[in-house]
Amino acid sequence: MSEIDSNGYEEIASIYIAGRGTRALVGDSVGAATVRAWAQAFPTGATVLDLGSGPGEPSTRILQEEGLATYAVEASAAMVAAFRKNFPDVPIEQNTVEASNFFDRTFDGVLAWGLLFLLKPAAQALVIEKVAGALNPGGRFLFTAPKEPLEWLDGMTDRPSQSLGAQTYEQLLRDAGLTWVSEAEDEGGNHYYVVEKRQPRRS
Numbered sequence: 398m399s400e401i402d403s404n405g406y407e408e409i410a411s412i413y414i415a416g417r418g419t420r421a422l423v424g425d426s427v428g429a430a431t432v433r434a435w436a437q438a439f440p441t442g443a444t445v446l447d448l449g450s451g452p453g454e455p456s457t458r459i460l461q462e463e464g465l466a467t468y469a470v471e472a473s474a475a476m477v478a479a480f481r482k483n484f485p486d487v488p489i490e491q492n493t494v495e496a497s498n499f500f501d502r503t504f505d506g507v508l509a510w511g512l513l514f515l516l517k518p519a520a521q522a523l524v525i526e527k528v529a530g531a532l533n534p535g536g537r538f539l540f541t542a543p544k545e546p547l548e549w550l551d552g553m554t555d556r557p558s559q560s561l562g563a564q565t566y567e568q569l570l571r572d573a574g575l576t577w578v579s580e581a582e583d584e585g586g587n588h589y590y591v592v593e594k595r596q597p598r599r600s
């Protein structure tokens with residue numbers, strides 16, 4: 398099988414897992430409060446897909462603690478191995494989000510924390526379309542990306558990252574049939590977006 402591209406995270410997985418991926422840090426991790434508040438808006442048992450989950454700490458852990466049925470897609474083999482150790486009963490696919498079929502099912506929520514801007518612009522647009530297709534009506538998508546259009550080198554991998562900026566994201570989301578709900582910054586300065594797949598209007 399050809400190597401699954403994790404945008405450099407396979408190479409630094411052990412460092413990542415020992416840091417942000419450590420269970421003791423979950424409650425204190427940057428973004429944890431935002432993910433928890435988002436998760437708490439779903440009814441118990443709702444289905445949520447964690448894209449680029451890493452080892453599942455903190456996000457999948459929080460989703461599980463909030464009583465959600467979780468699934469994950471993650472490209473790095475080492476991250477997937479750590480995830481399986483942390484969550485032996487949670488389905489995870491080792492694949493890129495670009496290539497994954499998202500378990501051939503739909504979800505009430507999709508989370509992409511720290512992922513989208515690692516991808517090339519065309520891949521970001523593709524993933525937004527795929528997320529829109531994978532959400533149930535009324536479903537919600539939470540993702541992070543800087544508000545301004547921006548290119549930079551990822552602090553951990555030194556690989557290029559690119560935010561398309563809020564305006565372009567809003568356009569892509571609208572084109573995919575998703576509706577902007579809110580945007581804000583977490584305590585670590587991560588800009589995040591919450592969008593919704595609106596229920597079809599009754600005539």
Ligand SMILES: C[S@@+](CC[C@H](N)C(=O)[O-])C[C@H]1O[C@@H](n2cnc3c(N)ncnc32)[C@H](O)[C@@H]1O
Binds near residue numbers: 454
């Ligand atoms: C910055 S980390 C964020 C991990 C986790 N969401 C968190 O909040 O800690 C990005 C993760 O996305 C994964 N990743 C990178 N490119 C990917 C791709 N194309 N498809 C799936 N996962 C990818 C990396 O292996 C890494 O685990």
